[in-house]
Amino acid sequence: MAALRVARGLFRSCRGVQSVDYDARALFLGARRPVCTSSSDDISGCEGADGVRKAQFADAEVQEILTRITGLDLERVFKPIKRELKPPKYKLMTDAQLEEAVLRAREQAGKLLKMPLVVPERQPIDDVLAEDTILEGMDTAKHVFTDITFSTPHRERFIVVREPSGMLRKATWEERDRLIQVYFPKEGRKLTAPPIFNEENLKVMFRQDRHEEVLNHCLVQFEPDSADFKKVHTLAFEHLEQEAKYEVLRSTRFFGPLVWYLVTRRRVDGLLTDMLQRDRLQDALSLVRLFNLVHPQSDCALQAVQQQATGLDLLKIFADCESQKSGFIKLALQTYEHSGTDIVLTAPQSKPGISAQHLQTTHGELGIPDYRSF
Amino acid sequence: KVHLQITASLLLKKYHGGHVVIRMALGGATNRPFYRIVAAYNKRSRDGKCIEQLGSYDPLPNIYNEKLVGFNYDRIKYWMGCGAHPTKPVAKLLGLKLLTLKIQMYFQITICFIGSW
Numbered sequence: 001m002a003a004l005r006v007a008r009g010l011f012r013s014c015r016g017v018q019s020v021d022y023d024a025r026a027l028f029l030g031a032r033r034p035v036c037t038s039s040s041d042d043i044s045g046c047e048g049a050d051g052v053r054k055a056q057f058a059d060a061e062v063q064e065i066l067t068r069i070t071g072l073d074l075e076r077v078f079k080p081i082k083r084e085l086k087p088p089k090y091k092l093m094t095d096a097q098l099e100e101a102v103l104r105a106r107e108q109a110g111k112l113l114k115m116p117l118v119v120p121e122r123q124p125i126d127d128v129l130a131e132d133t134i135l136e137g138m139d140t141a142k143h144v145f146t147d148i149t150f151s152t153p154h155r156e157r158f159i160v161v162r163e164p165s166g167m168l169r170k171a172t173w174e175e176r177d178r179l180i181q182v183y184f185p186k187e188g189r190k191l192t193a194p195p196i197f198n199e200e201n202l203k204v205m206f207r208q209d210r211h212e213e214v215l216n217h218c219l220v221q222f223e224p225d226s227a228d229f230k231k232v233h234t235l236a237f238e239h240l241e242q243e244a245k246y247e248v249l250r251s252t253r254f255f256g257p258l259v260w261y262l263v264t265r266r267r268v269d270g271l272l273t274d275m276l277q278r279d280r281l282q283d284a285l286s287l288v289r290l291f292n293l294v295h296p297q298s299d300c301a302l303q304a305v306q307q308q309a310t311g312l313d314l315l316k317i318f319a320d321c322e323s324q325k326s327g328f329i330k331l332a333l334q335t336y337e338h339s340g341t342d343i344v345l346t347a348p349q350s351k352p353g354i355s356a357q358h359l360q361t362t363h364g365e366l367g368i369p370d371y372r373s374f
Numbered sequence: 375k376v377h378l379q380i381t382a383s384l385l386l387k388k389y390h391g392g393h394v395v396i397r398m399a400l401g402g403a404t405n406r407p408f409y410r411i412v413a414a415y416n417k418r419s420r421d422g423k424c425i426e427q428l429g430s431y432d433p434l435p436n437i438y439n440e441k442l443v444g445f446n447y448d449r450i451k452y453w454m455g456c457g458a459h460p461t462k463p464v465a466k467l468l469g470l471k472l473l474t475l476k477i478q479m480y481f482q483i484t485i486c487f488i489g490s491w
Contacts, residue, residue: 139441140435140439141435141439141440141441142435142438142439142440142441143440143441143443143467144440144441144442144443145443145444145445145467146442146443146444146445147444147445147446147447148429148444148445148446149446149447149448149449150446151448158447161440175438179442182442183444
């Protein structure tokens, strides 16, 4: 198995994690969860109090907005990761072949950037099937019966526990996860959660800006609806929100869940200001549109619908109604108006000597540098 | 020698009056038993060639004080349908009351008999 080299010092030192050696990404590139296609409940619930349908994470429109906001930075997605050392391969290509290769790389990157599920937390199982007091005292240990039929999906597997008191009950979620890992082991998953997921160790990782590694590891270790999964994600997102380090997760598969987390809690200001600072106007507009989709009853959304606002007006309405940093947003909007940048979605023109600034302003569909111009 | 081997395999192991059982085959190490629940011919050796493995049973409790039992219920139902007999420990694990009831009845009858003396 490709070595998942977590420092052995983790288990020995009580000082906590000093440095963790990670082969995480090499393994976890394979651990991709499909985006949920069926409608799933989210924190906001399926319908608001007044019967208006709120947007869910799995909606096509929401997903499309989130993928657009995430962006597609090829350099970032295909960052070199620790792998088995092999001599590098060099290929001689024509321009056309290079374009083709870039296109294929973009498709692959799109697959790699598929967002993990955001589902509501699972309810604990406490179902007693039988109370056979006649069997009391037969044994001092519990018997755990698992159905090992290969063809049943893991969610539908029967796992029951016979307690020493004779009670026959269904196994709890933690027991289920552990036993399914025993009989059907998944690569990269441990039976007990590794100590990296303790609070202090998580904080060390966050301080070193290694959120992506931790979240990848979490994705492999826990089920998406388990409490631990949610806890790790919450901690990571809270830390990013406090430090305003959104760039850490940009163009990774966790940017979508991060945006969703912030939007559902109406704490979009930090992210919005960060986008405007980096001249990502399209992203900012998509963000406000997403906010309106998720909170259709808020003032901002209602006014936007009234005035049929698009473009800068949307941002102005949002700045008036919802945001706490309205001053900064309005200032940024004024600078845009004065500089007269075209904010309609257009494909970038292939001019010679494209600068990074130009790339970020005309972010739109293509976020990759135009090789033809160099 | 080759000739002898061919004749031996030709004889095959057709058991006279044998039947399929679902029983536990012992494995593991010294002072560490581990049972595989297995469908095998009655006359075969305990740990020898089986027809199919249907599960496992770990008699020593783990750190969570659990004894892990895994059953492939689909295949067990098939073999029981084909007429396989489970042995007593397997029946006990499967929760089949018939076999244990029989023993209980025998017990009660003998106790009554002894009591009536």
